[in-house]
Amino acid sequence: MAKKAADTRDTKASAPRDMTHKELLGFLNDLARTWPDAETELVFASPFQLLVSTALAAQATDASVNKATPALFAKAPGPAEMAQLTPEEVGDYIRTIGLWRNKAKNVVALSAKIMSDYNGEVPRDRAALETLPGVGRKTAAVILNVAYGEPVMPVDTHCFRLANRTGLARGKDVVEVEKRLETRIPRNLIREAHHWLILQGRYVCKARKPECWRCAAIRNCLFPNKTPAPA
Ligand code: SF4
CATH class of the missing domain: 1.10.340.30 (Hypothetical protein; domain 2)
Structure with missing residues (x-):
């Protein structure tokens, strides 16, 4: 039986440029549709x-x-x-x-x-x-x-990877990405965008192999090495 060729696409690659404002809004709109009830998965009462x-x-x-x-x-x-x-x-x-x-x-x-x-x-x-x-x-x-409902953007490992990979807001470290996301994303979307990015990074735009073939935000994503659907 023929051996399946190894997938050598570089998933650490960054987008070649930042998204335009129009692309960014389209990208976030697609994430909003994907994660309509996004909120933290932690359970707390205060x-x-x-x-x-x-x-x-x-x-x-x-x-x-x-x-x-x-x-x-x-x-x-x-x-x-x-x-x-x-x-x-x-x-x-x-x-x-x-x-x-x-x-x-x-x-x-x-x-x-x-x-x-x-x-x-x-x-x-x-x-x-x-x-x-x-x-x-x-x-x-x-x-x-x-x-407290403040428009700030916590950047974890998923959010950092996704921002650089897609061109949402590229930056060399989490502080730079955080500041750029807070500047680029419209203020009224920042709170929810935080959850959209984490859930998308955790479950679809995964570190080792982003599942681009089933990603609702693919049309505005600038990642150069998108993963095709499995054969
Ligand atoms: S198309 Fe691929 S790289 Fe782009 S956001 Fe979706 S899963 Fe991530």
Whole structure:
């Protein structure tokens, strides 16, 4: 039987240029149709719980976090209760999540800081959020976007890859891509676009092999090495 030739298309290639504004709007419109009910896959009941879940989800899947957090949040629904726990106690709830030891320490420490410095409320300010233990630029942006409705664009690995690959907003690092996406995408679409890009990157425009043959946004995408339909 003839051996199937290896697929040598370079999936790390960037688009040769940025999309025009018209192409960008068409691309986003196609993503909006693909993901009409897009929202975060994390389960939470307050900005604090979203903050903890997002911190736990770093280098782990949302599904693994959603399995662990119901019991954790039943024990400690807010920062006052969470700050009373020891890292070992928090660790008992999150052992199935990658890097759990460090994350348990951070969850207790960020809860204590929210109580001592922010009156028990998750701050609605990027710089203040970034002072919390274990909270980086992306996590802060998720809280501002999802919990507080601010038009900011958290850029994760999916979003970074997709922006460069398609020509939505090319940039050498996540901060550059974040700034360019926030400038290029109309303000009223930024919040939802964040979810569209993550879901598209996670399930269709995958890292190793983008599934271009079934991608609703193909007509405006500038990726030069699109994957044809499987034979
Ligand atoms: S056409 Fe391919 S490269 Fe372009 S967005 Fe769709 S899946 Fe990604």
